[in-house]
Amino acid sequence: MNCQTTKDLLNAYSDGELDVVNHLAVEEHLGSCPACSLVYENQKTLKAAMADDSLYFKAPSDLRDRIRQSLPKSSGTDSSRASGIWIWRLVPAFAAFALIAVLVLSFIRPGQSNDDVLASELVSGHVRSMMANHLTDVLSSDQHTVKPWFEGKLDFSPPVVDLAGSGFPLVGGRLDYAGSRPVAALVYKRQQHVINLFVFPSDGSSDSGPTTSVRQGFNLIHWSRSGMTFWAVSDLNLQELQEFVQGIQK
Amino acid sequence: MLSKKKTSDFEEQILPHLDAAYNLARWLTRDAVDAEDVVQEAYLRAFRFYDSFHGIEARGWLLKIVRNTCYSWLQKNRGHNLTTEFDEEQHSVESHDPETALIGKIDSQMLKRLLDELPLEFREIVILRELEGMSYKEIAGIADLPLGTVMSRLARARQRLQTSLGTYAGGESK
Numbered sequence: 001m002n003c004q005t006t007k008d009l010l011n012a013y014s015d016g017e018l019d020v021v022n023h024l025a026v027e028e029h030l031g032s033c034p035a036c037s038l039v040y041e042n043q044k045t046l047k048a049a050m051a052d053d054s055l056y057f058k059a060p061s062d063l064r065d066r067i068r069q070s071l072p073k074s075s076g077t078d079s080s081r082a083s084g085i086w087i088w089r090l091v092p093a094f095a096a097f098a099l100i101a102v103l104v105l106s107f108i109r110p111g112q113s114n115d116d117v118l119a120s121e122l123v124s125g126h127v128r129s130m131m132a133n134h135l136t137d138v139l140s141s142d143q144h145t146v147k148p149w150f151e152g153k154l155d156f157s158p159p160v161v162d163l164a165g166s167g168f169p170l171v172g173g174r175l176d177y178a179g180s181r182p183v184a185a186l187v188y189k190r191q192q193h194v195i196n197l198f199v200f201p202s203d204g205s206s207d208s209g210p211t212t213s214v215r216q217g218f219n220l221i222h223w224s225r226s227g228m229t230f231w232a233v234s235d236l237n238l239q240e241l242q243e244f245v246q247g248i249q250k
Numbered sequence: 251m252l253s254k255k256k257t258s259d260f261e262e263q264i265l266p267h268l269d270a271a272y273n274l275a276r277w278l279t280r281d282a283v284d285a286e287d288v289v290q291e292a293y294l295r296a297f298r299f300y301d302s303f304h305g306i307e308a309r310g311w312l313l314k315i316v317r318n319t320c321y322s323w324l325q326k327n328r329g330h331n332l333t334t335e336f337d338e339e340q341h342s343v344e345s346h347d348p349e350t351a352l353i354g355k356i357d358s359q360m361l362k363r364l365l366d367e368l369p370l371e372f373r374e375i376v377i378l379r380e381l382e383g384m385s386y387k388e389i390a391g392i393a394d395l396p397l398g399t400v401m402s403r404l405a406r407a408r409q410r411l412q413t414s415l416g417t418y419a420g421g422e423s424k
Binding site (some may be wrong): 091 | 260263415
């Protein structure tokens, strides 16, 4: 692939919109062409800057109420209104959870490898974390707050890095349970996408990966290093999730 | 009874996307108060059209209505000329690649100003892609554009932002 074609495809490449063949061709060209790499690095820098929270305008808190009042009367009375919103928001979540539970059960069959079972559990953990407002136990973008929080709750200390500079701000951490043991879940964001990074000791197995897989529409990247096993789970596209993993591994 | 059900369904499916609606309206109108008005009007429209909602992609469905409401609001209140604001020829001079690296952390206030200065037709695509994380196909649906136009506008908008940021950084270091 030449420079002109690469530049034409570079936007779609960094947005994760290319098909596999073109994606790999661009990747290969970038590996050998400093000029195109620079253009790509600039795109990534810009993209990371755009993920800054200060650029996203959240609706004023009273706007929701004003809109609800302007709609034809629904059944809610004033006292039930606050909890009503909450419950309505949970309905699709519960439906999704039921569906995923069925999917997960149908996925777990005898003879399936440990990794498969674990991946299912972690995807469920990821989905669960987005429901019922339980994304984080400790809400902080400061790695020096998140890391000590795990002390005393786990028999290991997960490495915590902040990737805000690359457009993946740390949101917080959470305790989760997978593979018959407590695991650390570090929560990062990319725009509106949530990334759960599960970390736990490797139990003696050597360094491996990263390997990618797709499960129930979520992308998973899995690797082991220095005695720790990492699983990144997100609905983010594979390209950006790989960037995230590269940032973590640095 | 029926209308009660419609209202509660609507609140359950469409109201959770209020932040996305407001964010888009805020970027398109560039004004906090106007954005609230537009979002409120868009929600009323959305409620009226709710029967045509097929239950999937609620956010995209709502954002299309917000976007159209913004456009008619801008036309009415600011005499916004929707066809000639961005002259392709006039801006083509900028279309070279920045040859230096954008270094360090980009100042977000600066970036916000540059985004505000982008022509409406380009701004909306950048916002939908970078802030809402929507796919090219979804954006094409919302802005009612061919996929190729979405891609070329996105590429040009990014190039323009990079050029401006490069100039800004270069000017500062002198």
